[in-house]
Amino acid sequence: MTxxxxxxxxxxxxxxxxxxxxxxxxxxxxxxxxxxxIDLDIESRGFTVIIGPSGTGKSTLIRCxxxxxxxxxxxxxxxxxxxxxMGRTELRHTRRxxxxxxxxxxxxxxLSVIENLLCGxxxxxxxxxxxxxxxxxxxxxxxxxxxxAVGLGDLAYQRADSLSGGQRQRVGIARAVMQSPRLLLxxxxxxxxxxxxxxxxxxxxxxxxxxLEIPVIVNIHDVALGRRFADRVIGMSEGRIxxxxxxxxxxxxxxxxxxxxxxxx
Amino acid sequence: MALSSGNGQQQLRKPFPVNWLLRLGWIAVLAYxxxxxxxxxxxxDRLVAGLGYGGDFLSRMVPPNFSxxxxxxxxLIESLEIAVIASTLGILLSLPIGFLAARNMMPGWVSWxxxxxxxxxxxxxxxxxxxxxxxxxxxxxxxxxxxxxxASVGFIAKLFAEAxxxxxxxxxxxxxxxxxSFANVIIYGVLPQVLSRFIGFSTYQLDSNLRNSTxxxxxxxxxxGGTLFAxxxxxxxxxxxxxxxSIIAVIMLGEYVSGHARRVxx
Amino acid sequence: MSSTASVxxxxxxxxxxxxxxxxxVLMLSVAAITVSIRHVEVIPEFLYDAPEQLVDLLNRLWxxxxxxxxxxxxxxxxxxxxxxxxxxxxxxFLAVPVGLLAARNVTRSTTLNWLAKLxxxxxxxxxSLVWALLFVAVFGPGAMAGTLAIAFRSIGFVGKLFAEAxxxxxxxxxxxxxxxxxxxxxxxxKGYWPQVKPAFWSIALFRWDINVRESAxxxxxxxxxxGVALDAxxxxxxxxxVATVLLSIFAVVILAELAVTQIRQRII
Numbered sequence: 001m002t003x004x005x006x007x008x009x010x011x012x013x014x015x016x017x018x019x020x021x022x023x024x025x026x027x028x029x030x031x032x033x034x035x036x037x038i039d040l041d042i043e044s045r046g047f048t049v050i051i052g053p054s055g056t057g058k059s060t061l062i063r064c065x066x067x068x069x070x071x072x073x074x075x076x077x078x079x080x081x082x083x084x085x086m087g088r089t090e091l092r093h094t095r096r097x098x099x100x101x102x103x104x105x106x107x108x109x110x111l112s113v114i115e116n117l118l119c120g121x122x123x124x125x126x127x128x129x130x131x132x133x134x135x136x137x138x139x140x141x142x143x144x145x146x147x148x149a150v151g152l153g154d155l156a157y158q159r160a161d162s163l164s165g166g167q168r169q170r171v172g173i174a175r176a177v178m179q180s181p182r183l184l185l186x187x188x189x190x191x192x193x194x195x196x197x198x199x200x201x202x203x204x205x206x207x208x209x210x211x212l213e214i215p216v217i218v219n220i221h222d223v224a225l226g227r228r229f230a231d232r233v234i235g236m237s238e239g240r241i242x243x244x245x246x247x248x249x250x251x252x253x254x255x256x257x258x259x260x261x262x263x264x265x
Numbered sequence: 266m267a268l269s270s271g272n273g274q275q276q277l278r279k280p281f282p283v284n285w286l287l288r289l290g291w292i293a294v295l296a297y298x299x300x301x302x303x304x305x306x307x308x309x310d311r312l313v314a315g316l317g318y319g320g321d322f323l324s325r326m327v328p329p330n331f332s333x334x335x336x337x338x339x340x341l342i343e344s345l346e347i348a349v350i351a352s353t354l355g356i357l358l359s360l361p362i363g364f365l366a367a368r369n370m371m372p373g374w375v376s377w378x379x380x381x382x383x384x385x386x387x388x389x390x391x392x393x394x395x396x397x398x399x400x401x402x403x404x405x406x407x408x409x410x411x412x413x414x415x416a417s418v419g420f421i422a423k424l425f426a427e428a429x430x431x432x433x434x435x436x437x438x439x440x441x442x443x444x445x446s447f448a449n450v451i452i453y454g455v456l457p458q459v460l461s462r463f464i465g466f467s468t469y470q471l472d473s474n475l476r477n478s479t480x481x482x483x484x485x486x487x488x489x490g491g492t493l494f495a496x497x498x499x500x501x502x503x504x505x506x507x508x509x510x511s512i513i514a515v516i517m518l519g520e521y522v523s524g525h526a527r528r529v530x531x
Numbered sequence: 532m533s534s535t536a537s538v539x540x541x542x543x544x545x546x547x548x549x550x551x552x553x554x555x556v557l558m559l560s561v562a563a564i565t566v567s568i569r570h571v572e573v574i575p576e577f578l579y580d581a582p583e584q585l586v587d588l589l590n591r592l593w594x595x596x597x598x599x600x601x602x603x604x605x606x607x608x609x610x611x612x613x614x615x616x617x618x619x620x621x622x623x624f625l626a627v628p629v630g631l632l633a634a635r636n637v638t639r640s641t642t643l644n645w646l647a648k649l650x651x652x653x654x655x656x657x658x659s660l661v662w663a664l665l666f667v668a669v670f671g672p673g674a675m676a677g678t679l680a681i682a683f684r685s686i687g688f689v690g691k692l693f694a695e696a697x698x699x700x701x702x703x704x705x706x707x708x709x710x711x712x713x714x715x716x717x718x719x720x721k722g723y724w725p726q727v728k729p730a731f732w733s734i735a736l737f738r739w740d741i742n743v744r745e746s747a748x749x750x751x752x753x754x755x756x757x758g759v760a761l762d763a764x765x766x767x768x769x770x771x772x773v774a775t776v777l778l779s780i781f782a783v784v785i786l787a788e789l790a791v792t793q794i795r796q797r798i799i
Contacts, residue, residue, distance in 0.1 A: 066710055096712030106707035110725040114280045119721055123712030130717045133281050144278050157282065172707075179711055298620060301613040305674035305755070315670040322669050346567035353564050388784040389777070390748040392660060393758075396765060397773075401588040402581045407573045411581070480658050484751060487572075494752075497664050513656040529552050 016080030024074035052236035096123030099176030120178025166197035330503035340489030355417020363425030386419030406487030595774035611756035618681025630693035654687030674755030696730035
């Protein structure tokens with residue numbers, strides 16, 4: 001357990017697994033763990049959906065992966081390297097390979113749509129160039145192409161705060177894709193959207209992940225929506241993983257154990 | 266720049282439309298800075314030369330010399346008194362003047378003349394007003410008090426007039442409908458709506474008066490400022506440091522006290 | 532409020548404790564006013580004489596000597612405006628880093644926060660006239676001392692409000708930019724700056740307006756600007772010239788206020 005590189009695949013010389021989590025614990029206040037001993041392997045493709053009641057640590061788990069939340073103990077191995085132990089620069093370099101989509105979109109509202117997309121390149125562009133808005137032309141071309149791909153080609157120069165929720169989340173996804181990520185995380189990406197838009201957003205993420213050939217981890221509170229798109233479902237309850245398997249095998253009994261018993265089904 | 270190299274058929278897409286107006290604006294600002302610096306004789310050499318002096322100057326300020334604490338205390342107390350009296354008078358005067366300036370309460374010519382008076386009071390720094398009063402009524406605390414009364418009227422009456430203009434007229438109408446006299450309309454219809462804000466402005470002005478009461482002495486209008494200026498002119502920099510530290514302490518204390526007083530009446 | 536056994540249905544706006552505290556504050560204020568009036572050294576003859584003297588002063592001020600304006604006032608007035616503007620610009624440059632250090636969401640070190648706040652508080656607690664006295668002592672009389680005085684007095688004001696604006700920014704976009712692996716400076720420039728930009732320019736305009744007023748007095752202690760002309764006319768008892776200077780200050784201050792209101796409406 002104390003081995004620095006505990007990923008058996010890495011030991012065999014295969015390309016390391018995109019993500020392996022070992023014994024991850026997190027408590028915000030001492031003695032009240034939010035995550036307890038999480039072990040999780042993510043293969044190089046696939047759409048993984050995390051479900052579970054609110055406050056069970058789904059969001060914390062996602063944020064521990066790119067260390068937006070500092071784990072208390074355990075390992076987060078991204079392509080074989082432990083994120084938890086990284087220094088600042090290495091962490092920064094790792095973060096740019098992990099795209100993230102947020103519930104509240106988290107766009108910089110007063111910037112234009114295209115500049116929000118280019119913000120996805122901030123990890124690669126020097127601060128000086130970012131300040132003077134001298135992004136490499138290849139990034140700019142990529143941003144425009146991507147903007148058309150998510151169906152917002154006409155809105156490039158609009159300010160982000162003039163967009164609707166669905167449009168903003170498309171920008172959010174495009175910004176994450178701009179990073180050329182090797183892993184896509186999404187923290188409740190559809191919670192602020194209406195049902196139809198939610199489906200569109202999920203489809204967009206599936207398509208993008210398919211094109212980039214990368215895995216996606218989404219946490220979501222809408223079980224039906226999650227099941228519809230998932231290749232794999234992870235059920236969490238009270239900071240632990242209580243179900244891990246294909247969506248088809250997820251029974252009402254499982255859901256009861258995740259969300260607690262009751263007549264809500 | 267506009268055409269891509271090579272085939273050159275497709276135009277490069279620009280993420281940020283060039284805002285020439287903004288660029289010109291920045292160039293103008295830079296040009297202004299250079300021009301103004303040269304006009305004011307602000308230069309790097311002078312800055313560097315001054316820094317040497319500055320070090321010498323600072324070293325003469327430490328340690329602060331509190332041996333003439335009696336003089337210091339007298340000045341501070343006089344400053345406090347000036348601030349308290351000026352605030353009281355200023356508040357009392359601001360009430361009627363503020364009412365007269367409120368456009369929803371008074372006919373046009375009354376409110377405009379009251380507004381002009383307030384504008385004059387606001388436009389001049391208290392120290393300039395103080396210097397005039399010193400010439401008019403002689404050296405001493407009286408000139409300082411009068412100067413700060415003027416400053417208080419400029420601030421409180423203006424904000425008070427704005428507060429009165431924002432009140433809901435329904436309540437005023439309701440009181441007026443009972444057949445109340447003009448005075449009663451004001452006391453029951455207008456004052457309750459603006460009183461708490463009025464107290465807010467007043468405590469704020471008390472703070473501001475306290476700050477300025479330590480300064481009007483520079484032109485002879487009483488308070489610690491005179492002592493400070495004299496110490497400066499005699500190059501008693503260690504005493505200057507002592508005075509400055511005391512002033513800062515008093516001002517911070519005043520800010521703390523008035524902040525709490527404000528909360529009591531909110 | 533009072534839910535005692537004996538059903539009290541009397542209308543009370545405040546709890547007894549609040550009323551007591553208010554009463555104490557009122558009494559203390561009255562006491563302070565009484566003591567001040569009794570103790571302050573005002574020579575009674577001066578007081579009785581004051582209305583007459585004021586009328587006399589106004590008579591001497593009127594009519595203003597407008598011919599003096601092109602001779603000495605115009606240049607001094609421009610100098611005052613330059614002092615106010617350049618001082619504000621300098622203050623903006625100095626206040627931004629200090630404000631960033633003071634903002635707890637940008638600088639996560641309590642020691643640095645405190646240090647920055649100390650700088651801001653010291654800057655604000657020292658009046659611009661005192662800053663002017665200090666800088667005159669260091670750099671000699673003239674507009675440079677005035678400019679630095681305006682700048683140093685403004686750092687505290689601008690820095691405090693700027694830090695508050697930075698602390699009020701939304702975390703979401705910042706978190707998103709950090710998640711892209713953006714370096715700190717890029718997060719500042721692309722995450723924080725767009726959010727605080729309107730507040731920043733509004734603060735700058737506000738302070739410039741104040742500085743126009745403040746820079747008019749600096750000349751009284753030798754730090755340049757229109758105050759020098761005022762001081763000279765006063766010392767020589769040229770009251771009609773004093774009136775010209777006062778009128779021109781009044782006009783500039785009103786114009787500055789109008790300009791600020793216009794710009795604020797257009798841009799922000």
